[in-house]
Every structure is written in structure tokens, then in C-alpha cells.
Amino acid sequence: MDIALPELEHISRQLASLERPKKPKMLVVDDEPDNLDLLYRTFRRDFNVLRAESGVMALEVLAAEGEVAVIISDQRMPEMKGTEFLSKTVPQFPDTMRIILTGFTDVEDLVDAINSGQVYKYITKPWDPNELKAVVQRAVETYDVQKHRTEELRRAQSQTILLGTLVKVTQEATGLEQALEAIAKTFGETYEADGCTLQLVEAGKPGTLQGNYGTALPSLGDDPVVQEAIATQKPQVKVNESAEEGVLAHLVLPVLFQSASIAVLSLRWGKPFSLQEDELLRLYLAAQQIALALTCVRFGQDWRVAA
Structure with a gap:
């Protein structure tokens, strides 16, 4: 029953060869079109950038597109604040990194959002493009680590279910x-x-x-x-x-x-x-x-x- 490591390594490499590098997805949300365009131009080379002009529209984009690695959202928007919108994304997309752009001192909203894990970082307006890029880079690295852990946990749970099924089959x-x-x-x-x-x-x-x-x-x-x-x-x-x-x-x-x-x-x-x-x-x-x-x-x- 012994399997040499080189054989497993060969199989792993063969399967991995099918994976094509894809740009991670990013969603940018701002009610000001100029800001949306600026964010799009800043990140389009490294990300598949999705855009929305409100929290309501952003939720619709996520429903259609699925999970994204990073969300960058303005805080002050009509209908729904950025922190309110981001809180709605947590249950379905817990691994997504959330960044708030704010030109106001909404200390209570931001502190509550950060403490509850809904916001990874906040950036004040006007933002420095290099600073924002650095924050996003760290956010993506954190997202990748969290996704890996989540996938490991899911597969471990699936393995337990699988072995339980074998026992059940044996008995029933x-x-x-x-x-x-x-x-x-x-x-x-x-x-x-x-x-x-x-x-x-x-x-x-x-x-x-x-x-x-x-x-x-x-x-x-x-x-x-x-x-x-x-x-x-x-x-x-x-x-x-x-x-x-x-x-x-x-x-x-x-x-x-x-x-x-x-x-x-x-x-x-x-x-x-x-x-x-x-x-x-x-x-x-x-x-x-x-x-x-x-x-x-x-x-x-x-x-x-x-x-």
C-alpha cells in the first residue's frame, strides 16, 4: 500500500498544470463616478475590477459575480453607509477583505466595524495611490491565507464525513x-x-x-x-x-x-x-x-x- 512521494508529487504537478493564473476579483463602491474611475484605473492591471455606485448595487453585483478578494467602499453614500453595506457581505463572504474610504471622522462607525471584523483597514480621503496599493496588496495576501485555511478545514470536515459514510455503508x-x-x-x-x-x-x-x-x-x-x-x-x-x-x-x-x-x-x-x-x-x-x-x-x- 506504500506510495512513493515522487508519484504523489507527479500527480499533484499534473493536476496543478491545469490551473491558469487568474486576476483576483475586486469590487469598488463609490457614489462619485470620478472616484470609481480612479480606483478602476489604479487596479485594473492586477485585478478584475467590478464597480458599483451604491451599496444596493454592490450587493447585486456580488449576488451575480460571487466572492471577491477585496472590497473598497466609500463610507458616506446615499441610502446606505459603507460600513452598513460591508456588514451585509460578512455572512456570505467571510474571507473577503474590506477597506473603507472616508473623508469624515465617523469614529464610532469605523471603530465598531473594525472591532467586529467587518473592516480590514480604513483609508482617509484624499488617498495616496501608493499607500492604497500597499494596503490592498497586504489585504490580498491575508485573503489568500484565510482562503487556504478555510479550504483545509472544509476538506478535513469532508474527509470525516467520507469515512463516516464508509462505516455506515459497512453497517447498513x-x-x-x-x-x-x-x-x-x-x-x-x-x-x-x-x-x-x-x-x-x-x-x-x-x-x-x-x-x-x-x-x-x-x-x-x-x-x-x-x-x-x-x-x-x-x-x-x-x-x-x-x-x-x-x-x-x-x-x-x-x-x-x-x-x-x-x-x-x-x-x-x-x-x-x-x-x-x-x-x-x-x-x-x-x-x-x-x-x-x-x-x-x-x-x-x-x-x-x-x-
Whole structure:
């Protein structure tokens, strides 16, 4: 069951090669068009800059565009103050960095907003472009760190759910087909795959029993990546392999029991999806728990028939 680090590193690099650097998103909010234009010109080279002339419009932009790395908002605007607008963005976008521009001494509003974590920094008008750029740079770095931590926590929680599902399948599944479907669904959801297949191996080839989640491939038996995973008993990956079928990355993990491949787990993504080496190792080890779950289900099935 040992997997050499260079193999995991190779797979991680292959998946990472699909990631194309993208400009982070920024939302600038000000009721003065000249200020909006100035902010846009200041940051357009490094950011995908979205604009809004009020807090209400800014909320609509976020609803349509999703999370942004940084919001820069004027404090004094009609209808809604900047701090009020920013407070409304916290529940849905907790990792976003929020910066207030103010030409007034609204000490109470600003102190409350900063203390409650709604505002990362405030800048007084007229602002110095270099100072603002430096503040935004630090804000983006903080955003990246927070997103990484949030993603790590989410994946750790998903891993716990995944292992819990394997235990539940072991205890409750009444047959192999039901178990295969439940396990494929859980792995597919945990790793945000567009398609996931768990298929039993018979005589060294993918057999007839399988469980599917999402978009299924016509046949795993004809796939050289699957054949290689079974033959070598090691994870295999292929990127950009089936563009016409919407498969950008295909990761295949052999499921081993007593030094034999008893099943293969196929995860497929139609969009860039990266996994670090430690995440790949956890995924591989979780896949090996499938062998125990399937063996228990098969034993339980045989036991019920005998009884």
C-alpha cells in the first residue's frame, strides 16, 4: 500500500498544470463616478475590477459575480453607509477583505466595524495611490491565507464525513450495488468531481458491478489509465484526455485487498482541480478503506443468504 512521494508529487504537478493564473476579483463602491474611475484605473492591471455606485448595487453585483478578494467602499453614500453595506457581505463572504474610504471622522462607525471584523483597514480621503496599493496588496495576501485555511478545514470536515459514510455503508448496505453507489456518491461530492465511478475488478479487469455519481463514462474497461492503475496497483492520472466528453482531469485509484486490486475508483473533473501531496495521500488511504467496506458488505450478504 506504500506510495512513493515522487508519484504523489507527479500527480499533484499534473493536476496543478491545469490551473491558469487568474486576476483576483475586486469590487469598488463609490457614489462619485470620478472616484470609481480612479480606483478602476489604479487596479485594473492586477485585478478584475467590478464597480458599483451604491451599496444596493454592490450587493447585486456580488449576488451575480460571487466572492471577491477585496472590497473598497466609500463610507458616506446615499441610502446606505459603507460600513452598513460591508456588514451585509460578512455572512456570505467571510474571507473577503474590506477597506473603507472616508473623508469624515465617523469614529464610532469605523471603530465598531473594525472591532467586529467587518473592516480590514480604513483609508482617509484624499488617498495616496501608493499607500492604497500597499494596503490592498497586504489585504490580498491575508485573503489568500484565510482562503487556504478555510479550504483545509472544509476538506478535513469532508474527509470525516467520507469515512463516516464508509462505516455506515459497512453497517447498513444490503448489497454490493447499493454500497458501490453510496461510496461513489460520497467520494464524488467530497472531491467536487463531475463524475465518479467505483467499479469492481474481476480477473484483473473492470467487472460489471459499479456505482456512479455525476457524469458516467461509457466504459472503464477500455480506458488505458484504468488498466495501468490495476496493473501497477498505483494511482494514475491523465489530464486533457477527453475534451469531447468534458473530462479535463482523470484520476484513478486502485482499491487493494491482500495485495490484489479488487476495485478501481475513478474521479473525473471537467474543470481545473488541484490536490496537494498530503491531500492525495489522504484520498489514497481513504480509497483503501473501500476494500474493507466492500469486504464487510459481501460477508454480510453471504451471511444473510446462508442464514
